[in-house]
Amino acid sequence: MVKLSAKCLLAGDPAVGKSALAQMFRSDGANFQKNYTLTTGIELLVKAISVPETSDSVCSWQEPSFCFCFQEFFIFDSAGKDLFSEMLEKLWEQPNVLCLVYDVTNEQSFNNCAKWLEKLRAQAVGMHIPGVLVGNKTDLVGRRVVEQKQAQEWADKHGLEYCEMSVKEMKNFEAPFNILAKSFYQLYKEKVETFHSLA
Template identity: 85%
Template sequence: MVKLAAKCLLAGDPAVGKTALAQMFRSDGAHFQKNYTLTTGTELLVKAVSVPETSDSVELFIFDSAGKDLFSEMLEKLWEQPNVLCLVYDVTNEQSFNNCAKWLEKLRAQAVGMHLPGVLVGNKTDLVGRRVVQQKQAQEWAEKQGLEYCEMSVKEMKNFEAPFHILARLFHQLYREKVESFHSLV
């Protein structure tokens, strides 16, 4: 049994549901808080995730970051040396999707020369009639960027655990590859 720890950066525009996602995940869906205050700087949430088909687990240190540029200088220090990333956008807000490219660039700048596994998450799928970013469009963009993709509705408690299970699996896979690479050298 292996217990790993991974620094997970959660990023995206303000009001896309990053804090709701992180808090729902940490509480195992115990409650959906209807009112949130704007995150200033970063909140840290920690939760262990079991890796399927193994006895291993990954403890995710989730850095829930403010979506405002105002905090970007402070974020750069907190974002140093991430292991995995989670980009969140609102499926009813095209600008929040378009800004994912900017967020991804900022996140990858913190891990130059490293493979940084990640997932793009489309939130607010419960707002069907207001949807402007189509799943296929987002999925194609994610694939081009080397990211996994999933959609969810934190409000309806649908699929909110998926991004973190994906990240735990990706990080574990990267760990296994490094161990195998190390063993091949010995």
């Protein structure tokens, strides 16, 4: 079995559900916390992720400050406040995959995705970094203001995959990380094939 090490940056405005998504994914949907405190800086989570349609895996952990694990898929849950932007830029260096989250009931959080994506990609200029745009809180049907088609078109324009979910209803919360694991694995395979072709 191949094990890969990847760094996933999880970003978006405050209160869009980033921490809830990360915690739900880490616990396999075992619990949904109704109340979250403001994330200050970065929370690091790790958990084994099976790569869809393969027998391999990408992994991820939960430790507050250890970055020395070699075979892990690190999920960096980032603070959404600009107050922490300078700290984030240092911790965001050399990402492998990106997960950008917005709230489908909050148009500003969607509009701010452009700002977040620019900041994330500034950490890997000239490199192709797979990413996914995630629309959260689809359970709030009557309050929805950002339509799926609009978000899908924006994601396509910026080279991102797109999915929607409701962390509260435990619907589709695995999808963003499965998409990223598959994309990262595909990049890994392409690099190996290129290396072999040069050998």
